[in-house]
Amino acid sequence: MKLELPDKVTLIEVGPRDGFQFEKQFIPTDLKVQIISNLVDAGLKQIQVTSFVHPAKVPQMADAEELVRRLPEYADVIYSGLVLNTRGVARAQRAGLTHVEVSISASDTHSRKNTGMSFDRAVAQVEEMIGLAQKADLNIRAGIQCAFGCAYEGEISHARVLNIARSYVSYGVDAIALSDTTGMADPARVTQLIELLLPEIGEIPIILHFHDTRGLGLANVLAALQCGITHFDTALAGMGGCPFVPGAAGNIATEDTASLMASMGILTGIDISRIIPCSRLLEEWLNKKFSGKIHRLPS
Amino acid sequence: MKLELPDKVTLIEVGPRDGFQFEKQFIPTDLKVQIISNLVDAGLKQIQVTSFVHPAKVPQMADAEELVRRLPEYADVIYSGLVLNTRGVARAQRAGLTHVEVSISASDTHSRKNTGMSFDRAVAQVEEMIGLAQKADLNIRAGIQCAFGCAYEGEISHARVLNIARSYVSYGVDAIALSDTTGMADPARVTQLIELLLPEIGEIPIILHFHDTRGLGLANVLAALQCGITHFDTALAGMGGCPFVPGAAGNIATEDTASLMASMGILTGIDISRIIPCSRLLEEWLNKKFSGKIHRLPS
Numbered sequence: 001m002k003l004e005l006p007d008k009v010t011l012i013e014v015g016p017r018d019g020f021q022f023e024k025q026f027i028p029t030d031l032k033v034q035i036i037s038n039l040v041d042a043g044l045k046q047i048q049v050t051s052f053v054h055p056a057k058v059p060q061m062a063d064a065e066e067l068v069r070r071l072p073e074y075a076d077v078i079y080s081g082l083v084l085n086t087r088g089v090a091r092a093q094r095a096g097l098t099h100v101e102v103s104i105s106a107s108d109t110h111s112r113k114n115t116g117m118s119f120d121r122a123v124a125q126v127e128e129m130i131g132l133a134q135k136a137d138l139n140i141r142a143g144i145q146c147a148f149g150c151a152y153e154g155e156i157s158h159a160r161v162l163n164i165a166r167s168y169v170s171y172g173v174d175a176i177a178l179s180d181t182t183g184m185a186d187p188a189r190v191t192q193l194i195e196l197l198l199p200e201i202g203e204i205p206i207i208l209h210f211h212d213t214r215g216l217g218l219a220n221v222l223a224a225l226q227c228g229i230t231h232f233d234t235a236l237a238g239m240g241g242c243p244f245v246p247g248a249a250g251n252i253a254t255e256d257t258a259s260l261m262a263s264m265g266i267l268t269g270i271d272i273s274r275i276i277p278c279s280r281l282l283e284e285w286l287n288k289k290f291s292g293k294i295h296r297l298p299s
Numbered sequence: 300m301k302l303e304l305p306d307k308v309t310l311i312e313v314g315p316r317d318g319f320q321f322e323k324q325f326i327p328t329d330l331k332v333q334i335i336s337n338l339v340d341a342g343l344k345q346i347q348v349t350s351f352v353h354p355a356k357v358p359q360m361a362d363a364e365e366l367v368r369r370l371p372e373y374a375d376v377i378y379s380g381l382v383l384n385t386r387g388v389a390r391a392q393r394a395g396l397t398h399v400e401v402s403i404s405a406s407d408t409h410s411r412k413n414t415g416m417s418f419d420r421a422v423a424q425v426e427e428m429i430g431l432a433q434k435a436d437l438n439i440r441a442g443i444q445c446a447f448g449c450a451y452e453g454e455i456s457h458a459r460v461l462n463i464a465r466s467y468v469s470y471g472v473d474a475i476a477l478s479d480t481t482g483m484a485d486p487a488r489v490t491q492l493i494e495l496l497l498p499e500i501g502e503i504p505i506i507l508h509f510h511d512t513r514g515l516g517l518a519n520v521l522a523a524l525q526c527g528i529t530h531f532d533t534a535l536a537g538m539g540g541c542p543f544v545p546g547a548a549g550n551i552a553t554e555d556t557a558s559l560m561a562s563m564g565i566l567t568g569i570d571i572s573r574i575i576p577c578s579r580l581l582e583e584w585l586n587k588k589f590s591g592k593i594h595r596l597p598s
Contacts, residue, residue: 003490003522186562187521191302215555215592216562219517222486223302249592256514263485263515291592293514293548 003222008267009230010046011257012207013039017048017082018251019239021060023286029063031285033070035278036079039236042274044254046078048101048233052088068095080141084115089129093136101177102129103143106160107150110181114145114243123167130171141207142173147193149184151244158196165197168204175205177233180220182242183213183249187223194227209233210252212291213242217252218260225266232257237279238292253292255279273299302521307566308529309345310556311506312338316347316381317550318538320359322585328362330584332369334577335378338535341573343553345377347400347532351387367394379440383414388428392435400476401428402442405459406449409480413444413542422466429470440506441472446492448483450543457495464496467503474504476532479519481541482512482548486522493526508532509551511590512541516551517559524565531556536578537591552591554578572598 016036020027036049049071055062064081071079080099081092092100104126105111108119115122126142133140146153147161161178168176178193190208197206208224208231210217221232234257240250258270272294279295289296315335319326335348348370354361363380370378379398380391391399403425404410407418414421425441432439445452446460460477467475477492489507496505507523507530509516520531533556539549557569571593578594588595 002494003487003525005487186559188302188304188563195301213592213596214558214562215517215552216559218514219521219559222518222521226302245596248596253514259513260485260515260518263513264487293512293590297512297544297547 003226005225005264005266006228006230009225009232009261011044011232011234011254011268011270012046012048013044013236013254014048014209014233014251015235015237015239015254017051018233019235019237021051021058022239022241022250023060025286026060027285029067029070032063032067035236035282037072038274038278040072040074040077043268043270045076045269046080049079049081051082051084052091053084065091065095068097083129085125086129086132089132089136089138093138097138099139099141100133101141101143102126102133103145103177103179104164105145105181106156106164107146107153109152110146110150113152127167127171130173134172140173141175141177142168142171143177143179143209145179145181147178148180148189149182151182151184158193161193162196162200165200169201173204175207175231176201177207177209179209180211182244183211183216185210185220186216187219190220190223191227194224194229198227205231207231207233211240211242212238212249212252213245215249218256221252221257221260236275237282237290237295239282239290249291253290253294255294256292259294302525304524304563304565305527305529308524308531308560310343310531310533310553310567310569311345311347312343312535312553313347313508313532313550314534314536314538314553316350317532318534318536320350320357321538321540321549322359324585325359326584328366328369331362331366334535334581336371337573337577339371339373339376342567342569344375344568345379348378348380350381350383351390352383364390364394367396382428384424385428385431388431388435388437392437396437398438398440399432400440400442401425401432402444402476402478403463404444404480405455405463406445406452408451409445409449412451426466426470429472433471439472440474440476441467441470442476442478442508444478444480446477447479447488448481450481450483457492460492461495461499464499468500472503474506474530475500476506476508478508479510481543482510482515484509484519485515486518489519489522490526493523493528497526504530506530506532510539510541511537511548511551512544514548517555520551520556520559535574536581536589536594538581538589548590552589552593554593555591558593
């Protein structure tokens with residue numbers, strides 16, 4: 001048996017959004033700009049830089065507009081923002097972003113607890129957001145949270161995820177992201193869902209977003225690679241966490257994922273040695289250890 | 300694509316040997332016996348319990364004989380010991396063990412630094428040890444360290460590993476273990492080596508021993524499962540480390556590996572909830588955090 005693997009993958013850095021939002025201590029905008037600039041220098045071409053959310057809810061993201069304004073511009077680098085409502089879409093557009101991410105949870109319970117909205121209400125809202133974003137000519141990445149299971153509801157049927165994906169296709173989104181919000185995916189489930197999803201979505205790229213809560217993040221990546229998936233969210237140092245499990249491991253680490261790819265001869269365009277100092281700087285500044293591995297090895 | 304996976308795998312607990320030997324603080328024999336007994340209660344049927352090494356070299360293993368004497372006996376549980384020379388073989392036999400592990404490094408430099416012996420000298424010694432063990436009717440697991448790469452030499456050719464394996468086959472060993480001593484394996488390399496090895500070794504089972512130094516441990520397990528491998532070394536809590544990288548992650552964690560299997564419907568016979576308290580006890584006693592994930596989640 002030879003592993004069937006793609007020649008090239010794209011890692012989408014989500015640390016500045018999914019990682020930073022877990023930090024209670026406000027990371028100064030200066031430092032955020034520095035980290036994001038360094039990530040660009042390290043070869044990351046897509047970075048989710050912030051979230052347009054009410055500052056009272058997530059004070060860490062209170063500087064969204066200022067941050068976007070201060071980011072260095074490059075023709076081949078995409079900065080995106082997570083938007084949670086129509087107001088967020090408008091803010092992202094005014095801030096000058098060209099790419100936004102909207103998302104809904106495949107779990108009704110998770111949706112209610114996380115956003116106060118039922119699944120049906122969330123679907124209606126996301127449709128409105130997508131409409132608004134399309135009018136503004138924004139590129140839309142549409143996410144499905146809890147795509148592989150829910151901490152409250154347990155198993156989430158593939159049918160439920162496929163239905164959301166079909167709606168996204170009908171709305172004309174530009175990419176679909178499957179999020180393993182609470183680290184419940186395993187390689188068999190990943191393979192099953194992707195195989196069911198691929199025939200439904202035509203040419204729309206699928207992005208996978210894994211957390212390493214149970215240590216299965218890179219095994220899930222391997223399974224997805226074997227299904228032909230070439231886009232993965234990662235966070236420097238493995239920042240981030242699980243809202244339901246204090247202290248749990250975060251996103252799969254950018255360095256570790258890039259190292260897996262490099263080791264297997266898959267191109268990412270990423271210079272790992274330029275990410276590691278960012279990870280170490282953040283660990284020192286925040287005085288904590290993230291769950292990634294490579295940045296802790298001697299370089 | 301459907302993942303081709305076995306129905307059932309055997310996890311071989313190596314924490315009491317490969318994990319404990321990394322700890323400078325002497326773990327009392329009482330505690331060792333308690334942990335090993337609890338691991339048996341959790342369903343582990345094969346446990347590498349100690350190493351017969353000179354106590355001045357590894358003081359942690361100075362209680363090898365006493366430990367073996369005090370272990371609870373079960374008809375279906377195998378305790379094994381690592382032996383490093385002919386004296387170790389004799390000690391293991393006298394202590395009452397029925398199973399021993401011998402091993403050599405595929406890397407000449409690693410062999411010299413780790414044992415003071417050249418590769419050729421190590422091969423001659425291991426042959427002598429195997430002969431002695433066979434006369435004593437011991438079951439012999441024969442290991443190949445640095446099978447996927449060496450921290451000193453870098454790449455280790457598959458040919459080199461295959462040659463050692465062929466020698467082991469000619470000696471009539473009972474199992475062959477491939478060790479990723481310094482965490483340099485990746486899923487592609489694992490697949491390549493196993494596919495080359497399988498036709499050479501007939502019915503002799505292959506055991507894989509992965510460290511999670513670069514976070515690739517369970518991705519490597521997934522690749523091996525797809526090649527039909529059903530035996531893996533694991534250590535509770537992810538104990539252990541890398542002799543060349545202070546603070547590096549240890550062995551793949553028993554709980555995390557068992558959880559991967561359970562999640563994919565692969566039988567291990569292991570009750571994860573009975574391992575977690577052992578991991579937490581050791582972390583508390585040693586006042587450190589190991590690299591496993593599951594034992595840190597709320598249960």
